[in-house]
Amino acid sequence: MPSQLFNQIEKKIIDAYGEKFPISKVHHERLINYIPGGATRSLSYFKPYPLHIDYGKGAYVYTHEGHLLLDVTNAYGALIHGHADSDVVKAVQDGIERGSQYSTPTDGQYHLAKLLCERIPGFDKLRFVNSGTEATMYALRTARAFTGRDKILKMTGGFHGTHDCVAASTKKNVITAGIPAGMTQDMLEVPFNDGAALEKVVRENAGQLAAVIMEPFLGAGGVVLPNPGFLQRVRQVTSAHKVLLIFDEIFSFRVDTGGCQNLFGVVPDLTCVGKVVGGGLPIGVFGGKEEYMNIFCHEHTGTPLYHSGTFNGYETVMQAGFAALSKFDKTAVLSINRLGDRFQAALLKSFGKNGLNIQSTQIGSLLNLHFVNQPITTPEQVQESIEDLHRLMHLSLLTKGVFTIPRGLFILSTVMTESEIDGLVDKIDGTLKELLPLIEEKYSHLLLQ
Numbered sequence: 001m002p003s004q005l006f007n008q009i010e011k012k013i014i015d016a017y018g019e020k021f022p023i024s025k026v027h028h029e030r031l032i033n034y035i036p037g038g039a040t041r042s043l044s045y046f047k048p049y050p051l052h053i054d055y056g057k058g059a060y061v062y063t064h065e066g067h068l069l070l071d072v073t074n075a076y077g078a079l080i081h082g083h084a085d086s087d088v089v090k091a092v093q094d095g096i097e098r099g100s101q102y103s104t105p106t107d108g109q110y111h112l113a114k115l116l117c118e119r120i121p122g123f124d125k126l127r128f129v130n131s132g133t134e135a136t137m138y139a140l141r142t143a144r145a146f147t148g149r150d151k152i153l154k155m156t157g158g159f160h161g162t163h164d165c166v167a168a169s170t171k172k173n174v175i176t177a178g179i180p181a182g183m184t185q186d187m188l189e190v191p192f193n194d195g196a197a198l199e200k201v202v203r204e205n206a207g208q209l210a211a212v213i214m215e216p217f218l219g220a221g222g223v224v225l226p227n228p229g230f231l232q233r234v235r236q237v238t239s240a241h242k243v244l245l246i247f248d249e250i251f252s253f254r255v256d257t258g259g260c261q262n263l264f265g266v267v268p269d270l271t272c273v274g275k276v277v278g279g280g281l282p283i284g285v286f287g288g289k290e291e292y293m294n295i296f297c298h299e300h301t302g303t304p305l306y307h308s309g310t311f312n313g314y315e316t317v318m319q320a321g322f323a324a325l326s327k328f329d330k331t332a333v334l335s336i337n338r339l340g341d342r343f344q345a346a347l348l349k350s351f352g353k354n355g356l357n358i359q360s361t362q363i364g365s366l367l368n369l370h371f372v373n374q375p376i377t378t379p380e381q382v383q384e385s386i387e388d389l390h391r392l393m394h395l396s397l398l399t400k401g402v403f404t405i406p407r408g409l410f411i412l413s414t415v416m417t418e419s420e421i422d423g424l425v426d427k428i429d430g431t432l433k434e435l436l437p438l439i440e441e442k443y444s445h446l447l448l449q
Contacts, residue, residue: 006388009438013392014048016399023064027052043076046391046406051398056083059415061403069403070424072410077219077251077366080276080328080336082415088279091323092316100316108318112277115325116285119258122247122271126287127296128313132250133161135272135284136213138307140165142270143211143244145305146292151205153212153243155192157221157379160213160248160272192218193226193377195233206241211270216260219251222382223361223368223409231266238269244292250274250284255364257333279324281317328414336414337364339421343412346425354432356439357448369393369408369428373445386443389435396431 002010018025028049032038039045053061059082061071071083081088095108109128117123129135140152152165160166164183188205190197192214202209216231218224238245247268249259254276256263261271270288277283287293294300296307344362347369351358359370370376371386385408394406402424404410412421439446 003441005441006438009435010392013395013399013434017395018048020067020399021051021063021065024052025049027064043405046394051403053403058082058084059413059417059420067401069398069401070416070420071403072412072424073403073405074411074413075280076275076405077254077411078275078278079280079413080254081279081324082413083280085279085324085415087323087327088320091279091319092281095319096316101311101314103310106313106315106318108315108322109313112318112322112325115322116273116277116287119262119325120249120271120273120287121258121261121267122269122289123287124290125293126285127293127307128318129284129286129309130282130311130314131161131284132248132272132274133163133284134309135250135274135286136160136166136246136248137163139246139248139270139272139286139288140211140213142286142288142292142295142305143246146295147210147242147244149208149210150186151188151208152186152210153188153190153198153201153205155214155218156189157192157218157224157382158213158215158248159218159220159251160215166213192221192224192379193230195230195237198234199237202237202241202243206243209241209243211244211246212238213246213248215248216252216264216266217363218379218382219366221379222370222376222385222407223363223366224376224379224382225361225363226264227377231260231264235266235268244269246270246272248272251366252363253277254328255333255337255366257328257330276328277321277325278317279320279322281314281320282311283317283321332414333364336412336416339412339416339418340365340367342418343367343410343421343425346422347428350425350429350432352448354429354436355448356432356436356446358446365412367410367412369410371408371443371446386446389439389443392435392438393428393431396434397427400427400430402427 028038037045039050054064060068164179165187190201245268253259253273261267272286274284295305298304347360357373359372359376361368361376371389372384390408397404
């Protein structure tokens with residue numbers, strides 16, 4: 001049962017949110033008449049009601065009330081250059097005047113495919129789809145079709161979209177309603193960072209196992225980084241047993257010009273990318289070594305694996321993606337990753353000054369705060385983070401001018417400056433001070449001893 005202090009702090013924060021964003025409440029109550037829950041994406045909803053954004057520019061979003069908020073959601077990682085980047089906008093405007101979709105191969109597809117194949121070690125050839133969910137779905141189908149096997153192994157806590165087999169097998173926010181039990185009968189799981197467990201399951205199921213699919217680090221699972229040598233061991237084990245290795249780099253691609261596989265020097269058989277690759281427009285990409293991708297090719301097989309979709313390779317998206325990635329070069333990656341390092345160092349210093357033993361996991365421009373009192377190496381530890389503290393921190397930061405993700409995930413963009421990062425840390429520090437009396441009363445295990 002919540003204490004009197006908890007109720008006081010909660011009321012203060014929720015009242016401040018309501019006072020600052022009253023028009024969002026009006027828009028929510030209007031929209032809920034037509035969209036169940038008032039949000040057409042589950043992650044967009046939070047209590048007491050979701051924020052409604054009017055527009056975005058650069059590193060900021062603007063609300064209908066006229067408030068300017070530093071955006072550290074960046075469309076859950078889809079934006080790398082912030083909002084309304086001038087080069088992306090020009091590419092879209094110039095391109096769409098000539099038509100947006102032709103139902104044929106296009107120059108835009110050629111340019112973006114060539115750029116990606118030149119950057120990503122695991123890409124010899126690729127195909128375009130419209131979302132990360134589609135990309136992982138087709139990567140799994142490719143592996144199954146090539147090997148003639150049905151089983152797939154994934155990591156507990158790994159997120160690979162919302163198609164039936166991976167959604168139902170995700171231990172974080174388990175989704176089972178509406179999914180037939182048969183969709184998961186060929187899905188296996190092992191804990192992330194447990195090389196021995198992975199090796200055992202692969203060895204015992206090698207004859208029926210088509211692929212291991214994994215994020216190089218857990219993204220939605222809390223930015224949980226791989227232990228030294230873990231990715232190398234996964235690559236060694238899968239190769240030894242002739243099981244395909246699929247890297248889901250939809251979230252992680254932004255950490256390096258060639259993704260985590262380039263950063264860690266571990267090359268998978270198939271790769272999925274998306275988010276930043278579309279320049280803020282919807283996209284998914286799956287690809288890999290030529291011998292696997294040629295299964296789609298009329299020139300190499302009499303019965304190619306079927307893959308179609310009205311909006312695959314949508315020309316406007318190709319142009320936006322090429323514009324965004326062309327300027328996301330080594331210099332840009334180095335710069336944004338340095339901002340992430342600065343953010344992490346300052347945040348850890350704030351924890352110490354406030355007498356808090358809590359965690360922050362970070363790689364490049366991605367950072368996740370955890371209300372946990374020990375270093376994070378597993379998704380199970382992420383699950384132990386205090387939900388009430390995340391909820392109150394999220395609302396408090398919104399009232400302080402920071403648009404962030406409720407679970408403590410912060411995503412940076414190239415248009416941010418060092419001063420904005422420092423200001424962000426100051427606001428997080430202020431929120432931690434606001435929550436400190438509650439932590440002292442109810443969650444004393446999060447205090448430095």
